[in-house]
Amino acid sequence: MTKEKRDDPPLETTRRDFIKIASTAGAGLVLGIFFPPGRSRAAPAAAAAIAGNGAFAPSAFLRIDGQGVIAFIVPKVEMGQGTYTSIPMLLAEELEVDLASVRIEHSPPNDALFRDPLLGEQVTGGSLAIRAFWEPMRRAGATARTMLVTAAATRWEVPASSCRAEKGRVVHPETGRTLAYGELAAEAASLPVPEQVALKDPKDFKLIGTPAKRTDSLDKIRGRTVFGIDVRLPQLRYAAVAASPVYGGRLQSVDEAAALAVDGVSEILRTQDSVAVVATDTWTAKKGLKALSPTWDDGPHASFSSESLDAAMAAARPNPALTAQKIGAPEELLARSRKTISASYRLPFLCHTAMEPLNCTVQIDASGCDIWTGSQVPARARDGAARLLGLPPENVRLHNQYLGGGFGRRLEIDYVTQAVALAQRAKGPIKFTWSREEDVQHDLLRPYFHNYLAAVLDDNGMPAAWSHRLIGSSVMARWFPGYFKDGVDLDAVHGATNLPYTIPNFVMEYLPFEPPMPTGNWRGVGPSHNIYVVESFIDELAAAAGKDPLAYRLALLDKEPRVKAVLELAAENAGWSRPMQPRRSGVRTGRGLSVMREFGAYLAQVVEVSVADDGEVTIDRVVCAVDCGQIVNPDTVIAQIQGGAVYGASAVLWGEITFKAGRVQQSNFHDARVMRINECPRIDVHLVKSGEAPGGIGEPGTAGLFPAVTNAIFAATGVRIRDLPIRPQLLQRA
Amino acid sequence: MKINVNGSDHEVTVPDDTPLLWVLRDVLGLTGTKFGCGMALCGACTVHIDGAQARSCVTPLSAVVGKKITTIEGLSADPSHPVQRAWAELEVVQCGYCQPGQIMSAAALLKVNPHPTDADIDAALSGNICRCGTYVRIRAAVHRAAELSRTAAV
Secondary structure, X not given: OEOOOOOOOOHHHHHHHHHHHHHHOOXXXXXXXXXXXXXXXXXXXXXHHHHOOOOEEEEOOXXXXXXXXXXXXXXXXXXXXXXXXXXXXXXXHHHOOOHHHEEEEEOOOOHHHHXXXXXXXXXXXXXXXXHHHHHXXXXXXXXXXXXXXXXXXXXXXXXXXXXXXXXXXXXXXXXXXXXXXXXXXXXXXXXXXXXXXXXXXXXXXXXXXXXXXXXXXXXXHHOOOOEHHHXXXXXXXXXXXXXXXXXXXXXXXXXXXXXXXXXXXEEEEEOOOEEEEEEOOHHHHHHHHHHHOOXXXXXXXXXXXXXXXXXXXXXXXXXXXXXXXXXXXXXXXXXXXOOEEEEEEEEOEEOOOOOOOOEEEEEEEOOEEEEEEOOOOHHHHHHHHHHHHOOOHHHEEEEEOEOOOOOOHHHOXXXXXHHHHHHOOOOOOEEEEOOHHHHHHOOOOEOOEEEEEEEEEOOOOOEEEEEEEEEEOOHHHHHOOOOEXXXXXXXXXXXXXXXXXXXXXXXXXXXXXXOOOOOOOOOOHHHHHHHHHHHHHHHHHHHHOOOOHHHHHHHOOOOOHHHHHHXXXXXXXXXXXXXOOOOOOOXXXXXXXXXXXXXXXXXXXXXXXXXXXXXXXXXXXXXEEEEOOXXXXXXXXXXXXXXXXXXXXXXXXXXXXXXXXXXXXXXXXXXXXXXXXXXXXXXXXXXXXXXXXXXXXXXXXXXXXXXXXXXXXXXXXOOOOOEOOOOHHHHOOO | OXXXXXXXXXXXXXXXXXXXXXXXXXXXXXXXXXXXOOOOOOOOOEEEEOOEXXXXXHOEHXXXXXXXXXXXXXXXXXXXXXXXXXXXXXXXXXOOOOHHHHHHHHHHXXXXXXXXXXXXXXXXXXXXXXXXXXXXXXXXXXHHHHXXXXXXXX
């Protein structure tokens, strides 16, 4: 019989101790590889503290100690997309080590060492990981390998060219001598870091391009992986949180006595717009929060509603907008034409609802602040906490954890700053766990959009002119103000400009329109709404021209061979040219397609749907063809396209967050409905083998799915869905 | 109150209406069983009670006295349960947060139905949400696990 709490320290407390020890030891040679050679001395102090203790750490991503432990410090966080495997594959390939022999570590917050070179910040998102690190990570591996070989060659007094690296050892074939990397670590650490190293020719890849096993699978299968919500610390207390249900509202009153009367509740914490009950365990904290009965002053947005937003956006339609792209003279053609085709599309707010509800563990004491949570922006989160506490960033330590899903929600730091603000006057570590209701009702939503499209067809039925006006929130204005060009938010129009189709007269305009609350990044970002609009409208033009949707698109893709190729591959595998097999009698069936060229990847999706008499839609099958250039891990690509399609499927069928009296009306999975296994179609993914530059695939599967479904519904029923989510009432058989 | 988890008895001193989920996670430190919704809608909290699938977020402590509770940590000493082996073989996991619940539901299914059809799998696992969308591989892995179980049994 045992009475226990588990005592294993989480990974990050061990790492923190290591850093403390290392910073007092002598510095090993460390180089932040993002700095061009002349600037390399700029950050040695910080980097040396990480390496220290005789370890070999020629870049921030790699550390080999004298005992032979090879650690990879990954600049992206793992949220299911496989970065803790694919990024290490790049390093392991050039370093010549087995992936299974490597210890994977979360990167600590440090923009200088771990920033994404394409974004300039330590961020995981935008399907950028492989594109950003394809070259730098391989270079880091090749650099380290070169130094290890040099160290061995020096010890053996042989030319470096007579040695080679394989499976974590340097080998001198002539004499049969070998040395493990760990045995060479100290000597390698004393060598100058070469500025130029040769990278492998792709034809020599042994690991890149193979379906290597994920480094995190076994622990996840055993339930051992530590997600933010799982962090355990000595003397940990647990807190349940409630924030103002209306954005901008304030806490008005609480019944502290009732909360404190619950056995196990120790403390009430508050800020202006949130309150937390702290207790011995999460359940007791929830009971305490219920007893607390907080009331709220709803504030200035108390009457905000989906209806009021929709009406205001509709009224804003004629306002002057920003031009995102213009080709030729579309307005004149549209004005002259007697046969314009026009359509409006409305897209709802979308929530993220990753499986792991938001959570953050905080401890504030004389030494500063420690934070344990899962974040897609660890440095931003650390900096936000530091600013709030008035502390220098180096006194705030954020220990990143595995994420139980991100999808863009963890690009925000609100749940971190909330926890830090609440914990300011508390002692000891406190784990703040949001309920699912809090998670749904305090999301930073994918914005609500209105779209107005018009086109003129030429005598052959092809689009001679196309205009698109988009109205909705600019996520980037708040989240990443640098991502603008000529005043236009590049994310808002992403997927609506630079279309693959040859259209001689084209204009795309964007009118920012902000709801009261901040909006956020959602899987697929700009393309998550623009691909639905573009691929729906091109489908409408095909129908107006009396042409097959596939043939119509192909005729417009002369300049885009890679787009054509995935479209043809998906169509072929879906049997597009053959009639659909009938399903249950009386059920309407249809096939629709979409194609996109975004995130550096080319993706076509063909979807088959069944529509019942009552209008209920079932997605029966999805056939995908993807060209994402040189593939690092084909298994990951397939998994991400499948998973992305399911994420999109949930949204196109049921995704909608609505507001009434300032409040989000949904609260849990019963009314924020998502796809379950019994609703999940068969999803086939066909990969194009390519040596082109690697693209990103975390998001395309989601963005392309929406229009493929609604185009299939049109094929099945003759009804165009221009307002998401799909409403079965509109599809009832007459 | 004494409860039996993964073959060991534990004395816990929390109110007997405390859901088993929070006893496992916060009191016993067995964090493999996950919180996802608190309303038995998502399945992340799935455990076995006397071998049958149960949602621990709505199962009060009082209901499990004298019963055998199995969590993901107790399914096997190493990940050698046929469901776990199939999950590893077919590389099912992405973020992994829902997977302990998926695995526990699949294991409970195979205990009562060693030859499940797709429809059987759908019915048994429809209570387990995966936001990463790993369902295609989950289905295949349950079939594979059934195969591995049958091979082992021979």
